[in-house]
Amino acid sequence: MTWVLLAALWLGLGGTAAQNGSSAGNATCLACHGQAGATSPSGQSVYVDPSHFADSVHASLPCTACHGSIAGYPHPAKMEAVNCGTCHGAEAGDIAASVHAKINAAQAGPAGRAPSPLDMVPCLGCHGDPHAIVPVANAGSPVYPLNIPRTCGACHGNPALAKKYGFPDVYAMYMDSIHGFALTKDGLLVAASCSSCHGTHKILSHTDPQSRTYRANIPNTCGGCHAGPLAQYLAGIHGRQKEAGNALAPVCTSCHTAHQVVQVARASWQKQTSATCGSCHQNRYATYLDTFHAQVSAIGYVEAAHCWNCHGNHDILPPSDPKSSVNPANLLHTCQQCHPDANASFIRYQPHADPHNRLAYPHLWxxxxxxxxxxxxxxxxxxxxxxxxxxxxxxxxxxxxxxxxxxx
Amino acid sequence: MSGETGPGDREKPGSEKMAEERSGKEEAQAGMPVLPPASPAPPESPKPKPAEEAPAALPAQATRYYVRFSLGQRYLHAALFSAFIGLALTGLPLRFSQSAWAERFASIVGGFSAILFFHKCCAVVLTVTFLIHVGSIFRRGVLRRERGIFWGPKSLVPNPKDLADLYHHIRWFLWLGPRPKFGRFSYWEKFDYWAVFWGMAIIGLSGYTMWFAPFFSKLLPGRWLNIALVLHGEEALLAVWFIFVVHFFNSHLRPESFPMDLVIFTGKESEEEFRKKRPEEYERLVKEGKLDLTEVAPPLWLKNFGRIVGSLVLLIGFVLLVLTMYAFVRG
The missing domain is CATH 1.20.1070 (Rhopdopsin 7-helix transmembrane proteins)
Structure with missing residues (x-):
């Protein structure tokens, strides 16, 4: 709708002089444009709701601040596009560098038409009606934290668009995630919305090293809220490996996923954690599957030991580390969490014994x-x-x- | 090791238990005088009962029955197979926990906690059954010095004739000779018996080791817990497949007994069946003048009960067999 309106303005309407330089002059514009049902000669709506405009952040600005090429009535035949970047230069720059700018440029594509300035500044896609833009802290704003998923979902929850531009249909995943629940169901302002991880104007592809969602940057992105797990992660072997540049070292999303983050207390999550670890630690997982722990877990007893029950989660340390939960010195205490009667001989049970390995486990072989x-x-x-x-x-x-x- | 009589039962066909079983349950023979305990000499009962299948040349004669299993033995077998089925149903979902049916089954039954509870209950029942049997053998064979328990034609201890029987049986399979004459317990029945004996020792010991792991780990090194699970699972698989294929066929499904041999439920088999299946035992008893036969047929309700329970067990066994074989092949 807003696009149509702008396009109508841009195409040009005949016009007389409008008042310049003061909001008082807006009354002159609104004398026509404030009439419900006002249309251009070509039939497009040029209506501006005066009450919405009065409540908007731009209420103090004259119409000509944005519509600079209009000096009076009849309006010039050729009007310049509104450029939000005139005032919001930094944001416009960010948008121009973001994935959204590139998509719009690509859209302009092969028809031969020069990329329109509007294509480059898709501000209104997120901020809505240009004459009714309210502060971000206002619950009515499309970019108010609680409204962001719906705003982004307008495109990113649209399967047809997802298919057209090749982005994953993440909206449904997000809405089912712990973040989505907390934000949309519980109305928690602190819960992560799209922009918490992806940023706002300068949203970059996850393949861009500058991106907040670039693999190496993910711990810091998540750590923006989850400071405790971040500190544990950086102290653990996964974090250390990642910091050392090991491309295989997992980051937060490797285990938790990006958009389907679920509550870790859920049985359905706990049940599949071991398989998640096993996607890298294949041999350890295979031998785990042979154990009673895995068997009873597989048939629904989630209390049974999964990888993290013994190894920890964010702060996993190699057994050689004296602080590791599976260091021989700490093993008794670790096993006693579930087996209070565990003794020194009990903990010589081999939770990863491999009956096919004759040299390492001759008794089992x-x-x-x-x-x-x-x-x-x-x-x-x-x-x-x-x-x-x-x-x-x-x-x-x-x-x-x-x-x-x-x-x- | 004689299955001839059950715990506490002497060789007394027509004892109190039989009389008790007979009284009031025999609609088919209502009004008939209760027979006294059968005498060693086969009684020439002149009862005018039409013998449907007997050749017309022979004088009409009532079907006579040989009491093969005592009530105590039948109860023991019932406890054994009930516990076995229970253990299989609650244990195999663990052995094949990665199969889709395992979790579905577990959740139907009430989750892992319920499964483990039933498994342990059945394990205790089976252990008690086992101990009752071993106690009975000990009392009869060792304390009372009863003859024939540990050796001889009535004993379950294998002897050279069993090897010979096996050899000749296989020759018969291949049309190379006549069928051997089997005694009270054939070689495959002895194998059944000892397989269960061995199986219970292995599965039982490994099971209790895992049940009371912290305690047993004081006696054994912790790595024995790894061994216990392998032993428990593999031996259980062997037991399940053996029982559901070999035992079911040999004892019930083979053409001579199809669809099932009700003798383990009724305790009795007809003289003709007895003579055909166990000629050696039949001839021995005749020769020794010890062939006790009764004309009291097993009651119909007991036969029907046996048919229903037997069919149910066969069905469960078949389903478990298919599921486990499928899961095993798929790895």
């Missing part, structure tokens, strides 16, 4: 081989025995039946 042999020998012999017996018996019975001897 031997047991497994023995059991396999027993299974194959017993079942193989008796399955064969059963089949032969069945065939012979059936043959006898069918033979007797054919000879009319009746039931044996």
């Amino acid at each position: 031997f047991t497994k081989q023995l059991m396999n042999l027993l299974l194959i020998a017993v079942l193989g012999f008796f399955f064969l025995h059963t089949i032969l017996w069945f065939l012979r018996s059936m043959f006898d019975r069918l033979g007797r039946a054919a000879r009319g001897e009746g039931k044996p």
